[in-house]
Amino acid sequence: MPSTTVRLDAPLDMHLHLRDGEMLNNIAKESAQTFSGAVVMPNLVPPVSSKAEIVAYRERIMKAIGEESFIPYMTLFFKPEYDRVFLESLREDLTSIKLYPAGITTNSEGGVSGFDVEELRPTLEAMSDLNIPLCIHGETNGFVMDREAQFVPIYEKLATAFPKLKIIMEHITTKESVEALERFDNLYATITLHHLLITLDDVAGGMLQPHLFCKPIAKRPEDREALLNIALKAHPKVMFGSDSAPHPKHAKEACGCAAGVFTAPIALQVLTELFETHNSLDNLQAFISGNARQVYGITPLKKQVILEKKPFTVPADYKGVVPMYAGERLAYSIREVKHG
Template structure:
């Protein structure tokens, strides 16, 4: 039997939703992860101290006794300034910028990327050391949206060199190349983008539970992402973008975008890294890099995984996970405090 011990695994891009959905999915992440960066695109979005603190409290209530730190984010608004952000600096791990209407609950996002308009907020974030996370897609042809957004990343990186900018859930080789050109650019990579291409989503019968934004790309993009993850690229970290939706909104016209991977993320990552003889690098991909990039110290937690197969449940509540009903090759054997 092969086993792997992970210390303080982190998910640096997680959707927990709210209400009954929060109560269903939050314990699943809190069981196996030491912490996660929580996305703010609720209805209404998290844009102030009151809503941020209230949401954090609802998360803590949902996870019960699990050892888990919800790293909170604000939904980016151009009107944020130093006076507004300074009192929140210790409570806000990052601020998430969405182009308006580009993904789930992003209608209140940014329209256009005029640096003069964005400067007060971004300068304040630079001074306070609050990273900027971006869902980086244009409104162009769906397969080109991320590639078309790379110049925006680069313009922001040049204009605000002291601002850490995280390119969220990257899907293209072009995004990886941008990392090498700018010291203040970083990236998260999801589990599903390490495994699938557009062909898996729509090459045969449509697979709604694999439909996400940004959409899965070409085999060569997947291979580039996989190389970066397997080699524990120091500027890349795991962010599941696990995005739960009720089954009836996925298996429907106007299919909701999102892949639910939170409960099986660590076992599938262990299986993937083991297949490539890179198990020794998984600790960096799922924890060490994120701790350094975000300057965080997560709660102590040990997760022991083994190459013992497990069958993935058909559903968690109303949510269908990736690999539903299938057998995966690894499983979590034990979770404990250090």
């Protein structure tokens, strides 16, 4: 019996960490080989917060990926002092602006400390008028399992105050975030691979699994089911965003374990198996690309990824970065990538 094949057109990763320096050079190709493009996060040290920094970071990414066909969709680190003139000057250079609550995740110390609508109004109204989406890491500083649910009222406040502003709830992990999508026309969301698969029990229910530790932390089974339900249906307001976040092995397997799950090299294979298992393969194309094109209004590079049902053993590491499912066998392999 011939192997099952699945063809994905122009896969997009709408939330990706490529880091910088040696790490960028080591791992950027793992996304560029199979994805047509990705929304690249700006939380470097220092964060990407000017036109010159956007241009320079894009150039470093393009150098790191070599001959691969890939568009880095650039983002700016949100600051409330951005004015309309500044945003107009770089509109052609960025895809979105990323807002981090101060200190909530990796390299976010310069983020927003409060969410006073009037303080944020000049920047957010300019973004709305210029059709620049706002991506938000939505967590408070409360109890770790409640942080995202506690942030939902802030999403609601912003969605109400700026009804024409596209607001992307990044890497959602809770049923409360899923429910919020239906209440506001201008709320959208990205969902990661790992949050479709794991709960907190997988991270810390037995021996601690550092390579599954991430922020937002994985939640309860009912939260995972809510995410699965909306992703498998490819609801038009949700998109795949890996939040693939590489850290060197020594930073993960240590006290003070760094937060992030590295999934870039295995995302398409595992998503294909997951959607097939749930009899939803017909919806994978929309989740992995179609919805993002509509939400962001982008036209990705032509690239077709052909997967086949042939076992693939995940390498133990990729140049010192341990991936999710390291050493395990996956049902699908990438057979070929076609360009143009």
